[in-house]
Amino acid sequence: MKSITINGSQRESVGKASTKALRNAGKVPCVVYGGEAPIHFSADEIAFKDLVYTPNVHTVVVALEDGTKVECILQDIQFHPVTDRILHIDFYQIFDDKEVTMNIPVKLVGNSRGVRNGGVLxxxxxxLRVKALPQDLPDFIEVDITEMRIGAKMYVTAVEQEKFKIMHSDNAVICQVRTSRTAVADEDEEEEEEGEEGTEAAAEAPAAEAPAEE
Known part of the structure; x- marks a missing residue:
């Protein structure tokens, strides 16, 4: 997984007055949890644009002025209810030998057969929420929908997960192809249905009567 470096300054005071002063100066108060003690720091609001305003996920290296570097992941973020400015960010420190849980984006690939026939994806x-060692966290989870027909559902069990564990139940659905008014029947499905009907008709047809002996 790709990493983003955030350059910050350690906070000496964490009271309301100092927090307000930081925000007025265009900075975001932050905390890193998960280590021996919480690390309070602040950074310019613009420093978080590639971390927050993107569908991608990243690990984060918090680099402080005293040379301290902490590897972590974004855990929680608070926005202003009116202006949508970032008010506060919580990070969680990660370690190479400890598994971590993250929400990883799903990337759909392929052109669904059902969609080509008028269905709606x-x-x-x-x-998807996954659990893995930091070095095994994927940038995204790729899902091939090429063979999905109208009415089909893609479950999390279809995802290859050798290096990570998906923290959802097996019946959790990633995506599905629904029918629509413009949908047309799949040619392969029609052939299968016709074959089944022919077999059933042959099985139900009465046996020919043997000619009467004279």
């Missing part, structure tokens, strides 16, 4: 889960 509905994405149920755009991100």
């Amino acid at each position: 509905r994405i149920v889960n755009r991100k």
Whole structure:
């Protein structure tokens, strides 16, 4: 997984007055949890644009002025209810030998057969929660929808997960192809249905009567 470096300054005071002063100066107060003690720091609001305003996910290296570097992931973020400015960010420190849980975006590839026949693709889960060691966290989870027909559902069990564990139940749906008014029947499905009907008709047809002996 790609990493983003955030250059910050350690906060000496964490009171309301100092927090307000930071925000007025265009900075975001932050905290890193998960280590021996919480690390309070601040950074310019613009420093978070590639971390927050993107569908991608990244690990974060918080680099402080005293030379301290902490590897972490974004855990929680608070926005102003009116202006949508970032008010506060919580990070969680990660370690190479400890598994971490993250929401990883789903990337759909392929052109669904059902969609080509007029069906509508509905994405149920755009991100999946996975658990893995930091070095095994994927940038995204690729899902091939090429063979999905109208009415088909893609479950999380279809995802290859050798290096990470998906933290959803097996019946969780990633996406599905729904029918629509413009949908047309799949040619292969029609052939299968016709074959089944022919077999059933042959099985139900009465046996020919043997000619009467004279």
